[in-house]
Amino acid sequence: MLQLGKIIATFREVLMAKCYYPGCESHANSKEHIPPKSFFPDSKKTNLMTVKSCKLHNNEKTKNDLYALINICTNCIVEKKDDAVEVFETRVKPQLMHNNEALFKKVFSNLTKERYGYRFKVDRERLDSFFNCLTHGILYNKTKKKINPENYFLSHLYMNLDERNEDGSIHDEATRTKMFWAENFLGNSSIADILEFKTKSKNGYSEDVYKVKIIGADFLEAIKSDDLTSSITVIHEFYGHFVVVSLLTRVTAFENSFAHFEVKSI
Numbered sequence: 001m002l003q004l005g006k007i008i009a010t011f012r013e014v015l016m017a018k019c020y021y022p023g024c025e026s027h028a029n030s031k032e033h034i035p036p037k038s039f040f041p042d043s044k045k046t047n048l049m050t051v052k053s054c055k056l057h058n059n060e061k062t063k064n065d066l067y068a069l070i071n072i073c074t075n076c077i078v079e080k081k082d083d084a085v086e087v088f089e090t091r092v093k094p095q096l097m098h099n100n101e102a103l104f105k106k107v108f109s110n111l112t113k114e115r116y117g118y119r120f121k122v123d124r125e126r127l128d129s130f131f132n133c134l135t136h137g138i139l140y141n142k143t144k145k146k147i148n149p150e151n152y153f154l155s156h157l158y159m160n161l162d163e164r165n166e167d168g169s170i171h172d173e174a175t176r177t178k179m180f181w182a183e184n185f186l187g188n189s190s191i192a193d194i195l196e197f198k199t200k201s202k203n204g205y206s207e208d209v210y211k212v213k214i215i216g217a218d219f220l221e222a223i224k225s226d227d228l229t230s231s232i233t234v235i236h237e238f239y240g241h242f243v244v245v246s247l248l249t250r251v252t253a254f255e256n257s258f259a260h261f262e263v264k265s266i
């Protein structure tokens with residue numbers, strides 16, 4: 001009898017599973033790899049993380065996967081990162097060159113030659129869309145918790161990309177914000193170590209390809225609650241080189257919450 005109850009409960013759980021995306025109440029009918037499988041070379045495709053997703057958020061993410069991979073890889077192959085070179089050669093290049101270089105022409109339409117190499121304009125909206133999904137997916141996979149989207153504002157700092165004004169000059173405020181995060185939270189940062197959420201979820205995927213750290217006051221033992229109440233930072237690192245700091249900034253006042261960082265959107 002007890003066993004039957006257990007089977008029914010598991011069956012119901014599968015049937016009723018909701019999408020990982022905050023605010024989405026849709027039924028989850030697919031499994032998404034986070035980051036996508038295509039980011040990993042063939043020899044490093046084991047123990048990848050997944051989240052349950054609805055059709056809409058699965059498709060939305062897939063559309064931008066290749067675009068994000070192109071941007072990440074082109075940055076990393078310059079640094080001769082082996083895994084990035086392999087992924088670029090086997091997955092990215094064939095797609096860019098397919099159909100008379102159609103995708104290459106589209107993505108790099110505004111390529112300009114500069115003194116030290118080439119520069120192209122990044123479609124920020126597409127990259128943001130990819131990192132919105134990845135950030136929420138990671139948070140859900142690691143903590144089994146979803147934020148309430150009404151309480152948070154999500155923005156991303158692309159540490160390897162230059163932020164420029166319309167006239168091509170460096171965006172000073174954005175650059176300063178990035179320097180603040182780089183100095184205080186990246187590398188061997190003691191603040192990040194104290195605030196890091198020590199996850200119990202299964203690891204074992206290749207950290208050469210993707211490494212992630214979640215930090216925030218919610219994860220201090222002393223104030224652990226059932227809900228997420230303070231600002232959260234997710235630090236993604238691809239191929240040991242391309243770093244994105246995703247800031248889930250708590251925007252509404254909450255009793256006993258720790259508003260630990262003041263972050264301006266850029």
Ligand SMILES: [Zn+2]
Pocket residue numbers: 019020021024025026053054055056057
């Ligand atoms: Zn959804």
